[in-house]
Amino acid sequence: MSVKSNLDKLKNQIGIKRCVILEGNVNDIYQTNSGYVGLKDRLFGLLREKGFNDIFMWDRIDGLSGGNLKNLTLTVETQQKSKEGEAYDFGQEVIKNANEEKNGPTGKFPTLAEFFTIVRRNMLVASSKKAAFIADFSDYLFSNEQTLSEEERVNLISLSKAFRDKKFDQSEIIDFDTAIIFITNSVGKLPTSFYLHNPDVTTITLTKPNREEREKFILTNKNFFKITEDLNTDILKLQDIYDTMEGWTLKEVYQLIKFSNNISERLPFEKLLNSYQYGDKVSPWEEMNYEKLATIEKELKKRVIGQDHAIEKVKNVVYKAFTGLSGVQYSSKRTKPKGTLFFVGPTGVGKTELAKALAKFLFGDEKNCIRFDMSEYNQEASDQKLIGAPPGYVGYEEGGQLTNAIKEKPFSVLLFDEIEKSHPRILDKFLQILEDGRLTDNKGQTVTFSDSFIIFTSNIGASEVDDNLSFLEIEKQFIQKVSDHFRTELKRPELLGRIGNNIIPFNFIKDINFKAKLITQKLQPIQTAVWEKYKIKLEFLELPQILPIIIHDADDKKGGRDLLNSIEKHVVDGLSSFIFANQTKFKAGETILAQANGHQIEYCFK
Structure with missing residues (x-):
């Protein structure tokens, strides 16, 4: 639906x-036949077209303004009694005649x-x-509905x-x-008893x-855009701007210009x-x-071993x-995340590690991998x-964990770990992120995900897929399970x-060489x-004899995590x-030797 409608x-x-x-987008600018104006001017013009003789604007700072007060009926002939018999004055003393305007301090x-x-x-x-x-500014007229004062209740009556x-x-x-318009950011700011079923x-x-x-606003103002592209000839860039500014108000577009x-x-x-x-x-x-x-494939393989197929898919994305x-076959929008990946497989095989490695490669720091359990x-x-x-509600001031994270680090890999354990209602938010590339937080601020990578991880099917099958069959079964x-x-x-x-x-x-x-x-x-703590070298003698000791004690079903x-x-x-037993004996520059002795590893100084 359009603003015009x-x-x-x-x-x-x-x-x-x-x-x-x-309610809603009440702080924007709006189109008229002669240009763009604020809401007050737009409403005044609309009400004049409707045929209203006098139009008055009121707020708690400037009071009543706009129309001709002499055309109003400003006296009240009756009063209403309260239960205690005390008179509630509904306006007898507001003004005696049109020439005796009652002025407040503001x-x-x-x-x-x-x-x-x-x-x-x-x-x-x-x-x-x-x-x-x-x-x-009707947001500020009433207190919370459950705590309305007696005066507020009388005003509503x-x-x-x-x-x-x-x-x-x-x-x-x-x-x-004769009618009244309340302007508010949200109808929820007004008592529901006033408008519900009325x-x-x-x-x-x-x-x-x-x-x-x-589009119309940008086209009208394109010559004011001080950018290197020529918007009079670069139609593709114009389309890109339209897509990028999806969800923006006209005032926000004007502010960027x-x-x-x-x-x-x-x-x-x-x-x-980006600068703005x-x-x-x-x-x-x-x-x-x-x-x-x-170099992406080479760099990721340094961190993640034995998952070459997954790395190949990540590289292509x-x-x-x-x-x-990315995603142009579905939509021309430039607001979607840079990429979306769904890692599935048994626990401890490198899913989280690959997400961290990708964050390090793309953004220079694996701390830019923001994980949500x-x-x-x-x-x-x-x-x-x-x-x-x-x-x-409790927690309103703190904001949302996801929206806060993307505000702080817009260039990030967002890792949603074990997505199958979340409540299904959460999926609505992910659907919005993947489709529109944006979310609106609890304070009405819109955050965008257009510079981020979204990764979901899951263990769906890990207990059902036979690990003795070929990888092609394992791959097919995991995709089917998801x-x-x-x-x-x-x-x-x-x-x-x-x-x-992008299910990967x-x-x-299982492979001994991989382990x-x-x-x-x-x-x-x-x-x-x-070395960094003690300035002592640690050397593993005859590593091929040490490795079986470590491998033997690890459960294959727990993946690489049990190897750790x-x-x-x-x-x-x-x-x-x-080290604790010999802390007083060793000196900087010495070497500790680790070697196999039966089913255990022993240590000594070189």
């Missing part, structure tokens, strides 16, 4: 409905009671002149009576009525501009956007080059991201942990469609740690005991 709906219903609550009739009294009197009086009242007490007269069917009140949500409206006019040099659009959103951060994607990408062809998101309301709790899980168990085939052919099975760790390579690789950090447990048991535990 929202405003057309408002024009149609105002005066038919006594009250319109206008404007005319600044209190809500005064304003509602005036609205009520003019709704009830029979007059050929129709007035429209606009209550701005005052206005509600104006709607209900209006005499029904069929002769007025060709006329429209035929005199309607809520209209102003959406963000659709693509056509964004304004930013382009306030920097010292013209930049390509991508660099301009992230400050001085340099995009790793802009620094990526052919020479570096040519990165190539598509680099060439700008999805077993912690297994409750129905767990999506609030990702995007933040709603206003009024497909069945999404289609049959979760009944979410659309999410499977977003992942596409990892092989079981030996993995152990040898993991022994190197131990040697480095001993075995290394800790047979290497680290004994080494730490030896």
Whole structure:
């Protein structure tokens, strides 16, 4: 739906409905026949077109302004008694006549009671002149619905009576009525008892501009864009800008254009956007080059052993991201994540390690791999942990863990570990990320994932797939298990469609040579740690005799993780005991020898 259709709906219903609550994108700029204006001017023009004689804007700072006060009925003839017999003044003393305006410290009739009294009197009086009242910043009119004060309740009754007490007269069917518009960011800021099941009140949500409206605004202002591309001739770049700014308000588009006019040099659009959103951060994607990408397979294999097929698939996805062809067969949007991968396989075979290695390669630091343990998101309301709790709930101020993470590190690998353990409701958020590349947090701020890599990991099928099969058969079975899980168990085939052919099975760790390579690789950090802390060398004598000791104690079903447990048991535990017992004896530069003795590893000085 477009902003124009929202405003057309408002024009149609105002005066038919006594009250319109206008929520949503109320802080934007809006198109008119003569250009773009703020909401106040847009509403004034719309209400004049409708035929309202006087239009008044009210807020708690400036009070009542806009129309001619002399045309209003400003006196009240009756009072209403409270239960205790104390009079609630509904406006008798508001103003005696049109020449005695009551001024508050900040404007005319600044209190809500005064304003509602005036609205009520003019709704009830029979007059050929129709007035429209606009209550701005309505988010701040009432406290929480459960803690409304007596004064607030009286104010609500005052206005509600104006709607209900209006005499029904069929002769007025060709006329429209005096009406009020409440402007608020969210209808939830107003008490539900005021508008729920009330035929005199309607809520209209102003959406963000659709693509056509964004295009029109950008085309109108393209010559003000100070970028290196010529938008008069570069149609593809224009299309790219339209896609990139999906979900933006027109005011946000204008602010980017304004930013382009306030920097010292013209930049390509991508660099301009990056500078605007992230400050001085340099995009790793802009620094990526052919020479570096040519080494990706080699670099990843240094960290992950025995999963060459998975590395090959990851390499191809990165190539598509680099060439700008990732997902173009589905959509021309440039807002989607750079890549989406689904790692599936037994535990401890390198899924998490490959994600960290990819983050290190792409972004220079494996800390840019942000891991989410999805077993912690297994409750129905767990999506609030990702995007933040709603206003009024515990945790609102902290925001969402995912949205906060992407704000802090937009260039990152987002690792959602063991996705099958999360609550199905969480999947709706992932569907939005994969399709639109954005999420809106609990405070209404939109975060984008267009510079990130999304990786899901899963053990689906690991206990059912026969590890004695060939890898081709293992691969086929894992892909089938994942497909069945999404289609049959979760009944979410659309999410499977977003992942596409990027389900990447990892092989079981069975091969002795593979295990030996993995152990040898993991022994190197131990040697480095001993040298850095004690300036002592650690040397493994006759490694082929040491390796079987470690391998024998590891369970194949637990993958590489149990090899690490075995290394800790047979290497680290004994080494730490030896160092502790000889701490007063060794000197910097000495060498500790590790050697096999039967079924254990012993240590001595060289």
